[in-house]
Amino acid sequence: MCQAIMSKRKAKSVRKPISECITQLHKCLRERFCHDQLPSTLEASEAQHKHLLGLLQRTAIHGESNSALIIGPRGSGKTVLLKCVLRDLLKEKEVQKNLLQVHLNGLLQTDDRIALKEITRQLNLENVVGDKVFGSFAENLVFLLEALKKGDRSSTRPILFVLDEFDLFAHHKNQTLLYNLLDVSQSAQAPVAVVGLTCRLDVLELLEKRVKSRFSHRQIHMLSNLSFSQYQERVASQLSLPDDFPDRSFAEDWNSGVQSLCEDKSVEEILRRHFNFSRDFRSLHMLLMLCLSRISPVNPIIKPADVLEASRMCFTDSTSNMLHGLSILELCLVISMKHLNDVYGGEPFNFQMVYNEFKKFLQRKSNSMYNFEQPVVIKAFEHLQQLELIRPVDGSSAKTQREYQLMKLMLDNSQIIEALHKYPQCPTDIKQWGMSAFA
Amino acid sequence: MSSSWLQQQRHPGYEEESLRRVAEQLPCREPQAGMLLSLMGEPKQYSLPCIFIYGHRASGKSHVVNILLKELEMPHATVSIAECISATLLFQQVLLSFFGEDAVAALPRSPSLSDFVRIYKQHCSRATAEQTRYIVLEKAELLRDMDANLLSTFVRLQELVEDNVSVLLLSELVWDTFRPNTGCLEPLLLHFPDYTKAELHQILSRDKHPSYSADFYASYIHILLGVFYAVCRDLRELRHLAALNFTKFCEPVAEGKATESDTHKLWRHIEPHLKKAMQTVYLREVSSLEWEKMQEVEMEASHLRGLSAHSHVELPFYSKFLLIAAYLASYNPARTDKRFFVKHHGKIKKTNFLKKNEKTSNHLLGPKPFSLDRMLAIFYSVVDTRVAPTASIFSQISSLVTLQLLTQVSHVDQLDAPKYKCAVSMDFICAISRTVNFDIIKYLYDFL
Numbered sequence: 010m011c012q013a014i015m016s017k018r019k020a021k022s023v024r025k026p027i028s029e030c031i032t033q034l035h036k037c038l039r040e041r042f043c044h045d046q047l048p049s050t051l052e053a054s055e056a057q058h059k060h061l062l063g064l065l066q067r068t069a070i071h072g073e074s075n076s077a078l079i080i081g082p083r084g085s086g087k088t089v090l091l092k093c094v095l096r097d098l099l100k101e102k103e104v105q106k107n108l109l110q111v112h113l114n115g116l117l118q119t120d121d122r123i124a125l126k127e128i129t130r131q132l133n134l135e136n137v138v139g140d141k142v143f144g145s146f147a148e149n150l151v152f153l154l155e156a157l158k159k160g161d162r163s164s165t166r167p168i169l170f171v172l173d174e175f176d177l178f179a180h181h182k183n184q185t186l187l188y189n190l191l192d193v194s195q196s197a198q199a200p201v202a203v204v205g206l207t208c209r210l211d212v213l214e215l216l217e218k219r220v221k222s223r224f225s226h227r228q229i230h231m232l233s234n235l236s237f238s239q240y241q242e243r244v245a246s247q248l249s250l251p252d253d254f255p256d257r258s259f260a261e262d263w264n265s266g267v268q269s270l271c272e273d274k275s276v277e278e279i280l281r282r283h284f285n286f287s288r289d290f291r292s293l294h295m296l297l298m299l300c301l302s303r304i305s306p307v308n309p310i311i312k313p314a315d316v317l318e319a320s321r322m323c324f325t326d327s328t329s330n331m332l333h334g335l336s337i338l339e340l341c342l343v344i345s346m347k348h349l350n351d352v353y354g355g356e357p358f359n360f361q362m363v364y365n366e367f368k369k370f371l372q373r374k375s376n377s378m379y380n381f382e383q384p385v386v387i388k389a390f391e392h393l394q395q396l397e398l399i400r401p402v403d404g405s406s407a408k409t410q411r412e413y414q415l416m417k418l419m420l421d422n423s424q425i426i427e428a429l430h431k432y433p434q435c436p437t438d439i440k441q442w443g444m445s446a447f448a
Numbered sequence: 449m450s451s452s453w454l455q456q457q458r459h460p461g462y463e464e465e466s467l468r469r470v471a472e473q474l475p476c477r478e479p480q481a482g483m484l485l486s487l488m489g490e491p492k493q494y495s496l497p498c499i500f501i502y503g504h505r506a507s508g509k510s511h512v513v514n515i516l517l518k519e520l521e522m523p524h525a526t527v528s529i530a531e532c533i534s535a536t537l538l539f540q541q542v543l544l545s546f547f548g549e550d551a552v553a554a555l556p557r558s559p560s561l562s563d564f565v566r567i568y569k570q571h572c573s574r575a576t577a578e579q580t581r582y583i584v585l586e587k588a589e590l591l592r593d594m595d596a597n598l599l600s601t602f603v604r605l606q607e608l609v610e611d612n613v614s615v616l617l618l619s620e621l622v623w624d625t626f627r628p629n630t631g632c633l634e635p636l637l638l639h640f641p642d643y644t645k646a647e648l649h650q651i652l653s654r655d656k657h658p659s660y661s662a663d664f665y666a667s668y669i670h671i672l673l674g675v676f677y678a679v680c681r682d683l684r685e686l687r688h689l690a691a692l693n694f695t696k697f698c699e700p701v702a703e704g705k706a707t708e709s710d711t712h713k714l715w716r717h718i719e720p721h722l723k724k725a726m727q728t729v730y731l732r733e734v735s736s737l738e739w740e741k742m743q744e745v746e747m748e749a750s751h752l753r754g755l756s757a758h759s760h761v762e763l764p765f766y767s768k769f770l771l772i773a774a775y776l777a778s779y780n781p782a783r784t785d786k787r788f789f790v791k792h793h794g795k796i797k798k799t800n801f802l803k804k805n806e807k808t809s810n811h812l813l814g815p816k817p818f819s820l821d822r823m824l825a826i827f828y829s830v831v832d833t834r835v836a837p838t839a840s841i842f843s844q845i846s847s848l849v850t851l852q853l854l855t856q857v858s859h860v861d862q863l864d865a866p867k868y869k870c871a872v873s874m875d876f877i878c879a880i881s882r883t884v885n886f887d888i889i890k891y892l893y894d895f896l
Contacts, residue, residue: 117562302486327622334642337678413814
C-alpha cells in the first residue's frame, strides 16, 4: 500500500519517455471518443438533466409512477443524458438500495415474448433458475402483472424501465408490452418509471390510442441549439487532457498545443464546415479520432495539416471513389447511360439500348480500340449492377431476358463528369464523348 | 520497399518483427494497412465501434485485414455473411472464436439477437478482454437482406455488449446503400482504392516462373495488361489469366525460334492468342482445363465450341412453329398482323404502315406481352397444314414455358386469356426457322 503511493508520487515527479506519454494520451482520448466516457457535467443540456433527475428521484424516493420520452436526433446525447442522470441518482444511498433497473433495447428485444423474458431475468424473479426463464408467454405476462399489481406505493421497491429505441417497441403486435407498462404506471400499483429513448419526432403517432392515453406526454427534447463558438470550445475540451494525467508537463504542453490549434484560421474554417454539415458530436468525434490516429511518437502534436487531411477523409464522396476504379469499358457504359438519361429524360433503359449507344460512338470514332464482343460488354454491365450503380426497375429478374431488363442509373450527372476528370489516363475521345451534352 | 508505416515509432505496442512480416505480405497496400493499424491503436486501447471498409473486388480488403489480425495476433472472428443463411450461424461463429464451445452450447435453438448479446455479455464478464476483439464481417452487403435489426445491432455492438469489441465491415458497395431508414450509428468509412496499372504490374510480376528470368515474366505481364486492362481490373482474374497463358508465351523460346529478349516476336505470337482468350476463358465459355489441353495439342483456338454454342435445342415440329409464332407476336406490333398474315387484306398505305420513329425499335425495347389468342392465330396462319387445336398443342405451349423459352406474364392461376412473352434471342429463332424452311426475317416488322 505504502509502496504503491510512493511509486505514484515518484511517477509524478519523473518525466516519462515520449512514447509512454503518447500511449497514455491515446488511452485517455480513445476512451472519450470511442467508448463514450461520461462527461462530468452536461453543459448543453442542463435543464433536461434537471428535469429527468427530478422525475426519477420522485419515483425512486417517493414511489411516484412516471413516464417520459427523451426525443432527439441520432448522436444528440440521449443515452449520455440518461446515464449521467442515473449516475447522479445512484449517488444517494437510499436510492441505490431501493431502485431496480430494467434496460430494454428495441433492437434486441424484437418481440414482446423476448422482452418479457428479459424483464423477468433482469428483475431476478422466482421463475428464473440460473439463467433460464420458464413458462409460456401468457404465464410470464400474468405472473409479471400479478407481481406488479400486488405491490403498492409505500412498500414495494420502485422499478425503472428504460426502453432504448422506443419506436421499435411501438411496432410490436398490439403494443401489449407498452400498454401494460404504461397501464401499471397510470394505476396505483407498484411504482414504475418508464423512460423511452427515440430519435423519431412523430413517435406519439405510432402509439395506439389506448396506449397513448396512458402515456403522460412528458417529452424531453434534445435538440441542440449550439452556437459555433460553443462547438469550438467543445472541440478544445474534447481534445485536452485531464488534470490527473500521469505526466503533468506533457499534458500542459499538449493542452496549450490544442489551444493554439483551435485558434488557427484554417482549422476554424474546417470546423465551421463540419458545423454547418452536422452538429451532432458523433461526427465530430469521428473527425477528432482521425486526427488522433495520426499522433505517434514521431508526430506528437496535432498540426492543422492533420485536421485538413482528416476532414478530407470525412467528406470524400464514396460513390466517386468507386467510379474511379471502374475499367474503361465500364466507364463507357456509364457514359452511354448518361446520354440515354439526357435524351429520354430519365426513362429506364435496358442493356440493348446502352450497347446500341456505345456502338454508335464506336462507329463515329471508327477505331477498333474498344470493339468488344457483346458477351464481354454484358459482363461489364453485370458488374455495374453488382456494384448497385444501376438498379433493376422491377424486381422480377428471372422473368425477362437479361438484355431486356429495365434499369435505372443511380448516379448523378455531376458525379460522372467529376469521375471523368479524375479518371487516371482517361482517353481523350472518351472524355469528350462524356462531356458533350448530346451524343 | 518503403517501410515508412511500419516503423516502430509509429505503431508502438506491436513487435517490430511481426510488423515487418506484415509489410512483406502486403505489397502496394502499405498506406491502407498503416491507416487501419493506427485507427485500431494499441491492443489494449479502445478502438472504434465500427469501421466500414469498401473498395472494388480484389482490392485487398480481406487480405489486409486478415494478415494484420493474424500476424499481430489479435483476437478476432472472421465471418463471411454469404455463408450465414441464418443469423444463428453468424452468432455461433462469433461466439466460437471468442469464447469456445461452451458459449455456443449456451445458445438456445433459433436464438434471437437478445440471446446472443446476453451470452456474449456473460462470457466476456467472466473472461474480460485484455485486447480489443475484432469481428470481421465479409460481404457485409448481405446483412441488409437478413434480419432488419442485424446491421444496426452489429454497428453498435460495442455499446450493447459493453466490451472492447470492434466490428469491421467489408463490402464492395458504398455505405449509402446500407443506411437503414431510421438511421443507425455511423461507422468510419475507409476506402481501399483500386490498384493502378503499375501496381498491378508489380504484384503480378511477383509470381514469376522459376525457369525464366524476372524481366521475361514482367514483359509478359506487360503484354497481358495491354490486352485485358481496358476490360478487367480484377487482380484475381488477371492472375488466373496470366497463369493460364504463360506456357503459350514461352513456346517460341522453348522451341528455339526466339530468345527471351525478342520482345516484338513474342508479342506477335501471343497477342491474337490473348484476344481469343478474352472471348473464351474470360467469359467462362471454355473451362480453364479445356483451354490448357487445347494449348497442349496445338489446336486452333476457334475450333473449340464454347458453352453458348450448345444453345441449339431439338424441338417437335409444332413446338417450333409455336415458338416462331410467339416470337412474331412479341416483336411485331398488333396492328401490322393484318398485313403480314391475312392473305387478301385490303389496301394498306405503305406510308401509313411504316411509322418512321418506330423503325427498328422493337428489337431494342425487348419483347412485348401478347395474348394466347393472338399467338394461336399467327400459328395457324404460318403453319401450312391444318392443325386441330388439340390438348397436345396446348400442353406444348405450357412445356415451352417450363423450358423458359416462353414466359408467362400474367398470373399463373389465370386460366382464361393468359399472356406470354417470348424469351429467346434473334439468333436462336433464326436457327429454328431455318430447320423448318420458314423465312422469319420477311415477317418481322423491324426488318421491313
